[in-house]
Amino acid sequence: MFFFLSKILAFLITPYTWFFIALLILLKKVWYTPFKKFVLILTILVYVFSNSFLVDELVRAWEYEDDDIYLKDTRYDLALVLGGMGRVDERQQRIDFTCSGDRLFQTLPMYYKGRVGKLIISGGSGSISHPGHREATYIKKYLKSIQIPDSAIMIENNSKNTYENALFTKHILDSMQFRGSILLVTSSFHMRRSLAIFKKAGYQNITPYVTNKFTGDRKFEFDYCFLPNAEAITTLNLIIHEIVGYMTYKLKGYL
Numbered sequence: 178m179f180f181f182l183s184k185i186l187a188f189l190i191t192p193y194t195w196f197f198i199a200l201l202i203l204l205k206k207v208w209y210t211p212f213k214k215f216v217l218i219l220t221i222l223v224y225v226f227s228n229s230f231l232v233d234e235l236v237r238a239w240e241y242e243d244d245d246i247y248l249k250d251t252r253y254d255l256a257l258v259l260g261g262m263g264r265v266d267e268r269q270q271r272i273d274f275t276c277s278g279d280r281l282f283q284t285l286p287m288y289y290k291g292r293v294g295k296l297i298i299s300g301g302s303g304s305i306s307h308p309g310h311r312e313a314t315y316i317k318k319y320l321k322s323i324q325i326p327d328s329a330i331m332i333e334n335n336s337k338n339t340y341e342n343a344l345f346t347k348h349i350l351d352s353m354q355f356r357g358s359i360l361l362v363t364s365s366f367h368m369r370r371s372l373a374i375f376k377k378a379g380y381q382n383i384t385p386y387v388t389n390k391f392t393g394d395r396k397f398e399f400d401y402c403f404l405p406n407a408e409a410i411t412t413l414n415l416i417i418h419e420i421v422g423y424m425t426y427k428l429k430g431y432l
Contacts, residue, residue, distance in 0.1 A: 191407065192407075193227070193405065193406075193407035193410075194405070197223065197224070197227070197405050200216070200219070200220050200223060201220065203216055204216045204217060204220050223405070224405055226409070226410055226413055227405035227406055227407060227409045227410050228402075228403075228405065228406075228409060229401050229402075229406045229408070229409045230396075230401055230402045231409075232409040232410075232412055232413045232416075233391070233392050233395075233409075233412075235413070235416060236366065236391045236392050236412060236416050237392045239366060239369065239416055239419070239420065240365040240366055240368075240369075240387075240390060240391065240392060241365050241366075241368035241369045241372070241385060241387050242365075242387070243368075243384075243385050243386055243387045244384075246360070246384065246385075246386045247283070247287075247386075250292065251292065251384075252291070252292050252293075252294075252358075253287075253292065253293050253294070253357075253358045253359065253360040253384065254294045254295070254355075254357030254358045254359070255293070255294060255295050255296075255297055255350075255355070255357060255358070255359050255360065256284050256287060256288065256293040256295070256296050256297070256359075256360045256362055256386075257297050257299060257346060257359050257360065257361050257362065257383075258280050258281055258284055258296060258297070258298050258299070258362045258363075259280060259299055259300065259339065259342055259361075259362065259363040259367070259371060260298065260299055260300015260301070260303075260312040260313060260316075260336070260342070261277050261280075261300060261303070261312075261364075261367075262274055262275065262277045262278045262280055262281055262300070262312065262316065263275050263277070263278055263312070264310075265307070265310040265312070265315055267310075270315075270318075271315060271318070271319065272312065272315040272316055272318075272319060276389050277364050277388075277389055279364070279388040279389035280362050280363055280364060280388045280389070281298075281316065282388075283362070283386075283388040283389075284296065284360075284362050284386070284388075287360070287386075288325070288329070293360060294329075294357075295328075295329050295330070295331060296320070296325070296329060296330055296331070297330075297331040297332065297333065297346065297349070297350075298312075298313040298316045298317065298320075298330070298331075298332045298333070299313060299332075299333040299336055299342040299345070299346045300312035300313045300316070300333070300334065300336060300342065301313065301333075301334050301335045301336045301337055301341075302337065303337055303338070311334035311335075312334070313332035313333060313334040314332060314334050316332070317330050317332050331349065333345050333346045333349055339367070339370060339371055339374055339422075339426075340374055340426065340431045342371075342374075343371075343374045343375045343377075343378040343380070344378060347378055347379065347380065356381075356382075357382070358382045358383075358384070359380065359382060359383045359384070360383075360384050360386050361375060361380075361383050361384065361385050361386065362386045362388060363387070363388070364387065364388055364389045365387040365388065365389065365390040365391065366391060366415065366416060366419050367419060368385050368387050369419075369423065370419065370422060370423045370426060370432065371385075372385050373423075373426075373432035374426065374431050374432045376432075377431060377432050391412055
């Protein structure tokens with residue numbers, strides 16, 4: 178009983194729940210006024226945008242599925258891990274990983290099992306106010322702290338976006354006359370754009386490996402299907418940003 182009560186309480190104390198309830202009260206107040214149609218449309222949109230089931234269906238259609246790379250035993254000469262995995266903690270001089278840190282954490286077992294020869298981390302600073310926060314530099318520091326040798330780590334720390342990830346990393350690999358196999362690692366929502374960019378940039382023998390998927394098996398639980406959830410809006414914002422990014426890169430000829 179306590180478990181169910183805790184779930185209900187967690188829903189009720191969420192500020193977004195308060196906002197949605199206030200919107201329903203407002204709708205009732207204006208039902209017989211000229212503002213009815215506007216508030217009704219707003220309420221429907223807010224509900225749809227925060228519906229976990231509906232948002233997940235959109236995400237499911239966009240997310241890239243790899244060929245069950247993790248379950249196989251194929252070996253790759255290099256794992257190319259894209260940045261955007263966290264933020265730099267200036268006080269502690271380290272990187273604080275977010276959910277996209279899964280890009281690295283799902284690659285490390287591949288390295289330890291001998292399925293990946295070396296790691297190359299691509300990511301500079303995506304911040305206008307902190308250009309010195311070069312992500313790959315801090316990730317290398319992290320990798321060394323967990324006893325991965327320098328000889329197994331390469332970094333590209335000048336790129337500010339996915340296109341530059343591909344371009345600047347290719348300069349490094351071309352200077353090494355690298356011709357081996359590459360495992361391209363990034364989040365499932367980001368892979369569709371990334372793979373197209375890397376192929377357009379001239380990468381050969383490249384295999385996609387997706388991490389931190391948002392969707393899994395479809396759920397038909399009451400709260401998931403019917404109750405508004407602020408996390409769904411966050412996910413929707415991320416996917417819309419990625420879709421717009423894909424279209425923009427397409428127009429610019431990057432993919």
